[in-house]
Amino acid sequence: MFADLEPLLPRVSKPVQYVGGELNAQLKDWESAAVRWALMYPDAYEVGLPNQGVMILYEVLNERADALAERCYAVWPDLEALMREHAVPAFTVDGHRPLGAFDLLGVSFATELGYTNLLTALDLAGIPLHAVDRTDEHPVVVAGGHAAFNPEPIADFVDVAALGDGEEVVGEITDVVRDWKAQGRPGGRAELLARLAAHDGCYVPSMYEVEYAPDGGIAAVRPREGAPVSVTKRTTSDLDSWPYPKAPLVPLAETVHERASVEIFRGCTRGCRFCQAGMITRPVRERSLRGIGEMVDAAVRASGFDEVGLLSLSSADHSEIAEITKGLADRYEGTNTGLSLPSTRVDAFNIDLANEISRNGRRSGLTFAPEGGSERIRRVINKMVSEDDLIRTVSEAFAQGWKQVKLYFMCGLPTEEDEDVLEIAGMAHRVIQAGRAASGRNDVRCTISIGGFVPKPHTPFQWAAQAHPDVVDERLRKLRDAVNSNRKLGRNIGMRYHDGRPSLIEGLLARGDRRVGRVIERVWREGGRFDGWSEHFSYDRWTAAARAELEPLGVSLEWFTTRERDRDEVLPWDHLDSGLDRDWLWDDWQDALSGTEQDDCRWTPCFDCGVCPSTGTDIEVGPSGTTLIPLTVVGGVGRGPTDGGASAGG
Amino acid sequence: MARVRPGEAANPAPPTVQRVRVRFAKRGRLRFLSHRDVARSFERAVRRAAVPVAHSHGFSPHPRLSWIGAAPTGSASEAEYVEIGLTRPVDPADLAAALDAALPAGLDVLDAVVAEGKGLADRIDASRWRVELPGVRSADLAAALDALLATDSLVVERVTPSGRRNIDVRAALVRAEVGGAGPGDAPVDTVPPDGHPGAGPTCAIMTAVVRQTTPAVRPDDVLGALDVVAGLRPPAPAKATRMAQGLLDHRGALADPLGSDRVTTRG
Numbered sequence: 001m002f003a004d005l006e007p008l009l010p011r012v013s014k015p016v017q018y019v020g021g022e023l024n025a026q027l028k029d030w031e032s033a034a035v036r037w038a039l040m041y042p043d044a045y046e047v048g049l050p051n052q053g054v055m056i057l058y059e060v061l062n063e064r065a066d067a068l069a070e071r072c073y074a075v076w077p078d079l080e081a082l083m084r085e086h087a088v089p090a091f092t093v094d095g096h097r098p099l100g101a102f103d104l105l106g107v108s109f110a111t112e113l114g115y116t117n118l119l120t121a122l123d124l125a126g127i128p129l130h131a132v133d134r135t136d137e138h139p140v141v142v143a144g145g146h147a148a149f150n151p152e153p154i155a156d157f158v159d160v161a162a163l164g165d166g167e168e169v170v171g172e173i174t175d176v177v178r179d180w181k182a183q184g185r186p187g188g189r190a191e192l193l194a195r196l197a198a199h200d201g202c203y204v205p206s207m208y209e210v211e212y213a214p215d216g217g218i219a220a221v222r223p224r225e226g227a228p229v230s231v232t233k234r235t236t237s238d239l240d241s242w243p244y245p246k247a248p249l250v251p252l253a254e255t256v257h258e259r260a261s262v263e264i265f266r267g268c269t270r271g272c273r274f275c276q277a278g279m280i281t282r283p284v285r286e287r288s289l290r291g292i293g294e295m296v297d298a299a300v301r302a303s304g305f306d307e308v309g310l311l312s313l314s315s316a317d318h319s320e321i322a323e324i325t326k327g328l329a330d331r332y333e334g335t336n337t338g339l340s341l342p343s344t345r346v347d348a349f350n351i352d353l354a355n356e357i358s359r360n361g362r363r364s365g366l367t368f369a370p371e372g373g374s375e376r377i378r379r380v381i382n383k384m385v386s387e388d389d390l391i392r393t394v395s396e397a398f399a400q401g402w403k404q405v406k407l408y409f410m411c412g413l414p415t416e417e418d419e420d421v422l423e424i425a426g427m428a429h430r431v432i433q434a435g436r437a438a439s440g441r442n443d444v445r446c447t448i449s450i451g452g453f454v455p456k457p458h459t460p461f462q463w464a465a466q467a468h469p470d471v472v473d474e475r476l477r478k479l480r481d482a483v484n485s486n487r488k489l490g491r492n493i494g495m496r497y498h499d500g501r502p503s504l505i506e507g508l509l510a511r512g513d514r515r516v517g518r519v520i521e522r523v524w525r526e527g528g529r530f531d532g533w534s535e536h537f538s539y540d541r542w543t544a545a546a547r548a549e550l551e552p553l554g555v556s557l558e559w560f561t562t563r564e565r566d567r568d569e570v571l572p573w574d575h576l577d578s579g580l581d582r583d584w585l586w587d588d589w590q591d592a593l594s595g596t597e598q599d600d601c602r603w604t605p606c607f608d609c610g611v612c613p614s615t616g617t618d619i620e621v622g623p624s625g626t627t628l629i630p631l632t633v634v635g636g637v638g639r640g641p642t643d644g645g646a647s648a649g650g
Numbered sequence: 651m652a653r654v655r656p657g658e659a660a661n662p663a664p665p666t667v668q669r670v671r672v673r674f675a676k677r678g679r680l681r682f683l684s685h686r687d688v689a690r691s692f693e694r695a696v697r698r699a700a701v702p703v704a705h706s707h708g709f710s711p712h713p714r715l716s717w718i719g720a721a722p723t724g725s726a727s728e729a730e731y732v733e734i735g736l737t738r739p740v741d742p743a744d745l746a747a748a749l750d751a752a753l754p755a756g757l758d759v760l761d762a763v764v765a766e767g768k769g770l771a772d773r774i775d776a777s778r779w780r781v782e783l784p785g786v787r788s789a790d791l792a793a794a795l796d797a798l799l800a801t802d803s804l805v806v807e808r809v810t811p812s813g814r815r816n817i818d819v820r821a822a823l824v825r826a827e828v829g830g831a832g833p834g835d836a837p838v839d840t841v842p843p844d845g846h847p848g849a850g851p852t853c854a855i856m857t858a859v860v861r862q863t864t865p866a867v868r869p870d871d872v873l874g875a876l877d878v879v880a881g882l883r884p885p886a887p888a889k890a891t892r893m894a895q896g897l898l899d900h901r902g903a904l905a906d907p908l909g910s911d912r913v914t915t916r917g
């Protein structure tokens with residue numbers, strides 16, 4: 001159907017994002033596959049294309065002889081309008097086939113703010129918005145990604161939520177669908193969903209009945225016959241046997257990350273209590289030194305990217321990170337291949353790593369994340385770093401030639417008072433003073449970046465009250481005054497924060513139950529699209545829709561967000577098991593309130609969070625005993641047989 | 651995140667010892683690439699193909715690729731040019747093959763020669779375009795072209811990011827006719843290969859030779875001029891392909907800008 005789309009493209013902005021054909025894109029013969037997946041990232045191409053989750057599943061599925069996978073992304077409103085006018089359905093960018101023609105539509109939700117874009121895609125595809133209205137002819141809509149750990153707000157719109165790591169479960173879902181089709185679709189869609197519901201890691205919302213209590217809370221969630229009482233997440237073990245993506249997609253249009261990424265480990269047990277990613281991806285599973293070296297080499301060769309990111313939730317924590325960075329810096333020395341390492345650890349070791357990967361480069365900026373402004377609040381969130389540690393670390397960084405530090409904080413944390421946030425100003429002032437002393441220069445800079453805290457399911461803060469955006473905005477206004485109260489220091493300090501109001505809506509979508517689905521649908525019908533983009537997000541539309549849809553049911557936006565829950569309340573996601581023991585989470589929440597810290601189980605004994613026994617997994621950390629195989633760039637145009645080596649300077 | 655690209659302040663980039671001129675095509679769906687998109691694809695392709703490309707100096711060295719007037723986003727081309735600076739002499743045929751293999755399908759390398767003598771920019775002063783006009787009859791196109799060619803000057807307005815600009819289409823137009831430019835291309839109505847829906851089976855073809863001006867006159871501007879002089883409005887978007895660039899001779903033909911290099915190289 002590219003012929004139908006093509007005449008519309010000259011009339012939209014950045015048409016190249018809709019044409020596919022990227023390097024390493026795949027297009028399999030439609031008839032060759034028994035099971036066909038459309039994989040969607042529900043945001044714009046520039047955000048969605050670099051998404052690792054979609055890239056991994058795309059390769060894993062396309063490697064199967066009996067399956068194919070094509071990608072799609074959210075279309076901007078200009079194209080959406082033209083598609084409606086000319087009756088062009090939602091399409092994949094690989095084969096430009098209508099989404100409705102696929103057996104499955106897999107949607108990866110990194111954030112809840114993509115929900116309205118799901119509805120746009122379903123509607124443009126001619127797939128009924130509500131799962132109950134779909135027939136055998138329609139794709140099975142599968143939600144995945146971190147937000148799928150509480151899919152209740154989109155329970156009406158999705159058929160299945162896949163919990164946890166996707167590498168294995170996509171293959172198993174493919175098997176179930178293939179067998180059902182081969183058997184002549186016995187029992188229709190209902191039987192297919194029942195078979196999927198019986199499958200590990202697959203939650204089928206329509207097979208669960210939610211009953212509400214008079215006080216507005218949930219009285220009970222009851223599985224229908226055949227569905228398990230609770231669904232446990234999936235966990236991929238031995239990352240070395242899953243070296244995906246092998247050939248990263250190289251975008252034609254500009255995207256947010258112009259680099260190849262190699263995931264060096266999955267999971268994190270530092271135990272930051274605000275961090276949903278850290279809680280739901282336990283335990284820690286490392287890729288080996290050798291595995292990382294091979295993936296970096298393959299990614300560079302396959303893509304031509306000039307930068308490789310070594311990804312994880314806290315990359316400096318890999319047990320072999322010193323060898324990894326030194327080995328890769330040696331390997332690519334003198335070439336124009338750069339490395340990047342997302343790590344915000346506040347310690348000298350982190351600076352050593354940064355020095356290593358920037359060997360010949362300019363030492364521009366380093367990022368540290370104390371997350372909380374005061375020592376007290378840092379104990380609440382379990383971010384164990386003292387202000388003196390921070391000052392020592394930044395002094396070291398400035399002494400070694402770094403010119404700028406960026407500090408990440410959150411505002412609106414549980415138990416937070418004005419003073420906790422105002423301490424950020426004093427900390428930033430000390431950073432500038434220490435930086436000037438250590439570097440002997442006046443022009444050192446410090447940027448403080450502040451995000452509004454959103455309590456998330458499956459964390460100790462799942463019971464916490466979210467701070468109202470007015471409170472957050474007021475605190476940040478006071479903070480700005482405090483930063484500028486010393487003009488001499490304040491002028492070297494930058495402050496970045498966003499409007500706090502989208503956080504409240506994110507909070508509604510994160511901790512909502514099925515009743516929130518009506519709000520999403522109303523917002524979408526009234527034009528809500530691309531809610532992660534400030535120029536498209538409308539706070540008023542969301543609050544008005546929440547009022548109209550929730551208040552008749554006796555609940556409200558505030559009820560879902562700024563209200564603290566008690567221990568006995570049935571949480572909408574209680575029947576979805578991230579492995580974390582509910583009692584452990586509650587105790588950790590109580591520890592937070594009393595400012596009690598919790599160590600990391602990688603270097604102290606297991607503290608029984610529950611994940612390993614309940615998911616049948618184990619921590620997988622090094623040393624792996626492997627080595628980074630030295631590789632050199634050989635071959636290439638115009639190179640003689642004796643002319644090996646990678647050095648561009650030779 | 652510490653994000654630093656290795657710079658070359660400590661060891662300055664090796665000098666450029668050879669320059670190769672490459673002709674390439676932008677085809678099919680990839681006609682929607684902007685010039686920036688094309689440039690990024692080439693930067694990655696030279697790395698992927700391990701072309702010994704020279705780099706600029708400084709902390710963020712970039713490969714030495716020099717571009718000559720890119721076809722606009724949405725236009726296909728059979729005649730785009732880029733000059734690549736190299737730190738080691740290469741066989742241009744090897745380079746063409748390696749680069750072509752490293753580029754996405756649709757960015758296709760057609761020719762490569764070692765650069766000699768005058769710069770590329772001095773060898774190009776006009777472009778030949780082939781424009782498919784789905785839903786337009788050849789007779790109507792012919793009448794509109796006659797009307798346009800009969801004027802001395804025809805100014806159209808184009809909205810650019812930097813504001814509105816007036817462009818004299820007639821002054822830049824060297825030739826324009828119905829049908830393809832090749833001897834076998836008869837001026838008849840043809841069915842477009844991928845059949846534009848709603849446009850009917852008719853599809854007139856226009857060939858136009860346009861002199862390089864500032865700002866450049868694009869196929870869209872020529873169509874705008876046909877609307878002004880004759881009310882010609884294609885019911886579906888036109889599809890333009892740049893067929894050639896080069897120096898205009900007295901007959902209105904274009905000389906191959908790589909031609910003299912090829913002679914030098916092989917002679």
Ligand code: SF4
Nearest residue numbers: 601606607609610612
């Ligand atoms: S169960 Fe124990 S070892 Fe496993 S992640 Fe939890 S605390 Fe760590």
